[in-house]
Amino acid sequence: MSTRPSLAEDDTRGKAYDARLIRRLLPFxxxxxRWLALALGLLVALAGVQVLxxxxxxxxxxxHISIKQPGGLGSLALxxxxxxxxxxGLRFAQMLVLERAGQGVIxxxxxxxxxxxxxxxxxxxxxxxxxxxxxxxxxDVESLNEAFTSGLVLILADLVKLIGIAVVLFVMDVxxxxxxxxxxxPMLLLSFLLRARMRHAYREIRALIxxxxxxxxxxxxxxxxxxxxxxxxxxxxxxxxxNEAHKRAELRGVRFESLFSAIAELMSSVTLAALVWAGGxxxxxxxxxFGTLVAFFEYAGKFFAPLQELSQRYTVMxxxxxxxxxxxxxxxxxxxxxxxxxxxxxxxxxxxxxxxVFDRVTFAYDETKPVLHDVSFRIAPGERIAVVGWxxxxxxxxxxxxxxxxxxxxxxxxxxxVDVRAMPVEQLRRRIGVVLQDNYLFAGxxxxxxxxxDPRLDADAMRRxxxxxxxxxxxxxxxxxxxxxxxxxxxNLSVGEKQLLCFARALAFNPPVLVLDEATASxxxxxxxxxxxxxxxxxxxxxxxxxxxxxxxxxxxxxxxVLHRGRLVESGTHAELLMLPxxxxxxxxxxxxxxxxxx
Ligand code: ADP
Numbered sequence: 001m002s003t004r005p006s007l008a009e010d011d012t013r014g015k016a017y018d019a020r021l022i023r024r025l026l027p028f029x030x031x032x033x034r035w036l037a038l039a040l041g042l043l044v045a046l047a048g049v050q051v052l053x054x055x056x057x058x059x060x061x062x063x064h065i066s067i068k069q070p071g072g073l074g075s076l077a078l079x080x081x082x083x084x085x086x087x088x089g090l091r092f093a094q095m096l097v098l099e100r101a102g103q104g105v106i107x108x109x110x111x112x113x114x115x116x117x118x119x120x121x122x123x124x125x126x127x128x129x130x131x132x133x134x135x136x137x138x139x140d141v142e143s144l145n146e147a148f149t150s151g152l153v154l155i156l157a158d159l160v161k162l163i164g165i166a167v168v169l170f171v172m173d174v175x176x177x178x179x180x181x182x183x184x185x186p187m188l189l190l191s192f193l194l195r196a197r198m199r200h201a202y203r204e205i206r207a208l209i210x211x212x213x214x215x216x217x218x219x220x221x222x223x224x225x226x227x228x229x230x231x232x233x234x235x236x237x238x239x240x241x242x243n244e245a246h247k248r249a250e251l252r253g254v255r256f257e258s259l260f261s262a263i264a265e266l267m268s269s270v271t272l273a274a275l276v277w278a279g280g281x282x283x284x285x286x287x288x289x290f291g292t293l294v295a296f297f298e299y300a301g302k303f304f305a306p307l308q309e310l311s312q313r314y315t316v317m318x319x320x321x322x323x324x325x326x327x328x329x330x331x332x333x334x335x336x337x338x339x340x341x342x343x344x345x346x347x348x349x350x351x352x353x354x355x356x357v358f359d360r361v362t363f364a365y366d367e368t369k370p371v372l373h374d375v376s377f378r379i380a381p382g383e384r385i386a387v388v389g390w391x392x393x394x395x396x397x398x399x400x401x402x403x404x405x406x407x408x409x410x411x412x413x414x415x416x417x418v419d420v421r422a423m424p425v426e427q428l429r430r431r432i433g434v435v436l437q438d439n440y441l442f443a444g445x446x447x448x449x450x451x452x453x454d455p456r457l458d459a460d461a462m463r464r465x466x467x468x469x470x471x472x473x474x475x476x477x478x479x480x481x482x483x484x485x486x487x488x489x490x491x492n493l494s495v496g497e498k499q500l501l502c503f504a505r506a507l508a509f510n511p512p513v514l515v516l517d518e519a520t521a522s523x524x525x526x527x528x529x530x531x532x533x534x535x536x537x538x539x540x541x542x543x544x545x546x547x548x549x550x551x552x553x554x555x556x557x558x559x560x561x562v563l564h565r566g567r568l569v570e571s572g573t574h575a576e577l578l579m580l581p582x583x584x585x586x587x588x589x590x591x592x593x594x595x596x597x598x599x
Contacts, residue, residue, distance in 0.1 A: 024324070106144055437517045
C-alpha cells in the first residue's frame with residue numbers, strides 16, 4: 001500500500017472548539033447567517049420568558065398570597081400562562097429555524113464534498129475504502145449538523161440563560177445566590193477532568209465507526225466471493241472484532257458521560273439541600289421573603305438543567321469538530337490536475353486521427369516500486385494492437401495512463417501529438433472509448449447506461465451506438481425497451497448483454513480510439529461468438545488497443561506488444577514474434593494456447 005497519507009489516519013485533535021475549523025466552516029454558514037441570527041434571537045427571548053416565570057411566582061406569593069391580597073392574582077396567573085405559551089411557541093420556532101440553517105449548511109457541504117470526490121485522482125480511491133468515504137459524506141456531515149442544532153447555538157443560549165438567572169439571584173439575595181452558585185467551581189473542575197477522558201473515547205468511536213463501515217462495505221460488495229469461498233466465518237470474525245471494539249469504546253464514552261451527569265444530579269440535590277438550610281434560616285430570621293425562597297428553589301432547578309446538558313453539548317461539539325476535520329481533509333485533497341481551465345481548446349489535436357505515443361513512460365502507484373519502466377511505442381492511426389503479458393505485467397496500467405486515470409511518473413503519453421495531460425480530461429475520454437472487464441452498470445435505465453446522462457447524446461446517438469454493437473435486438477425484447485430499468489449492478493442482464501451495453505457506451509461518442517480489456521471469464525460459446533463479431537465490427541476504422549487473451553484477437557492484430565514486469569520487451573506481428581528464438585511471446589503462447597488449442 002501507499003506510504004502517502006490517506007484520510008484513514010485519524011490524527012483528530014478532539015477539541016470541542018477549533019477556531020481554525022470554525023473559520024473554514026464560515027463560507028458554508030454565511031448563506032444561512034440570517035437564520036442563525038433569528039435562531040439566536042429566539043433563544044434569547046426563550047431564556048427571557050424562562051427566567052421570568054419563577055419571578056412571577058415570587059410576586060404572587062409575596063404580594064398576594066402571603067399578605068392575603070387576592071386582587072391582581074388572576075392577572076398574574078394569566079401572565080404566567082402567557083409566559084408558558086410563549087415558551088412553547090419560541091421553543092418550537094427556534095428548533096425549526098435552527099434545523100433550517102443546519103440542514104442548509106450540511107446540504108451545501110455534502111454537495112461540495114461529492115463534487116470534490118468526483119474530481120479526485122484514481123490513486124486517492126486506491127487508498128481510501130468506499131465505506132470510509134461514505135461515512136464522511138453521511139454520518140460526519142450529520143454530526144456537523146448537530147453542532148448547529150444542539151451544539152454551538154444552544155451553548156450560547158444556555159450561557160445567556162445562566163447569566164440571566166445568576167443576575168436575578170444576586171438581585172434577590174446575595175448570600176443565597178452565593179450558596180446556590182457555590183457548586184459551580186467543583187462542577188467546572190469535574191467537567192474539565194472528565195473531558196480529557198471523553199475526548200479520547202469519542203475519537204476512538206469515530207475511527208471505529210468508519211472502520212466498521214469500511215468492513216461492511218467490503219463484505220457486502222464481495223458477498224458472492226465470500227459465499228463462494230466459504231469465507232463467512234472468517235469475515236464474520238473480522239467484523240466481530242471491530243464491532244466489539246466499537247462497543248467497548250462506546251461503553252467507555254458512556255461511562256464518563258453517565259458519571260458526569262450523575263454527579264451533576266447529585267450536586268443539584270446538594271445545592272437544594274443547602275438552599276433549604278440557608279434559605280430556611282434566612283426566612284425565619286426575616287431576611288428574605290417566602291416568595292424569594294420559593295423563587296430560589298425554582299431558579300436553582302432551572303440553573304442545573306443546562307449545566308447537566310453541558311457535557312452532552314460538549315460531546316456534540318467534539319464529534320462535530322472531528323467530523324469537520326475529516327471533511328475538510330477530504331476537501332483539501334488535491335484534485336486530479338485538469339488542464340481544462342488553463343489549456344483551452346488551442347491544445348486540442350487539430351484532427352483526431354487516433355495516433356498514440358508512449359514516450360519513455362515510467363510509472364509507480366506508490367512512488368517506490370515502478371510498475372512500468374521506460375516504456376516507449378507508437379501506435380499509428382487505425383492500427384490494431386494486442387497487448388499481452390503475464391498477470392501483473394502492467395497491461396491494465398498502460399490503459400489507465402492512456403485515459404489519464406493516473407499520470408506517468410516520468411515521460412509522456414500523447415494522443416495525436418498532444419500530451420494527454422494538456423488535454424481537458426473530458427475531451428480525452430470522448431476520444432477514447434474504453435471497455436473494461438469490470439462492466440459497471442449504474443442504477444437507471446438501459447438507455448441512461450449507454451449515455452451516462454450526457455446531454456450531448458440524444459436518443460438518436462444512443463440508438464446508433466446500440467445498433468452498432470448489435471445490442472438493439474436484446475433491448476427490443478424488454479417491455480420498456482431503452483427505458484427498461486437496470487437492476488443494481490445489472491443483475492437482470494446476462495454477462496453478454498452487459499458487455500454489449502458497455503460496448504455501446506464506449507461507442508456513444510464514436511471515438512477514434514477504442515480500448516478493450518478482453519474478458520478472461522468464459523461466457524458460453526454463442527455469446528463469445530457474438531462478442532467476437534461485435535468486437536471485429538466496432539474496431540473497423542479505429543485505432544484499437546486490446547488486452548488480449550484470445551488467440552484470434554492476437555492473430556488478427558496488426559502488431560503485438562509484449563509486456564514483462566513493466567517493460568516492453570517484444571513488439572511485432574504474431575508471426576514475427578513466434579519466430580524469435582527464446583522469445584517471451586513464444587513461451588507465453590506455448591503456455592497459454594498450447595498446440596492443441598491452436599485451431
Ligand atoms: P496486468 O493488467 O498486466 O495484469 P496491472 O497493470 O493491473 O497488470 O498491474 C501491474 C502491477 O501494478 C501489479 O504488480 C499490480 O499489483 C500493481 N497495481 C495495479 N493496480 C494497482 C493500484 N491501484 N495500486 C497499487 N498497485 C497496483
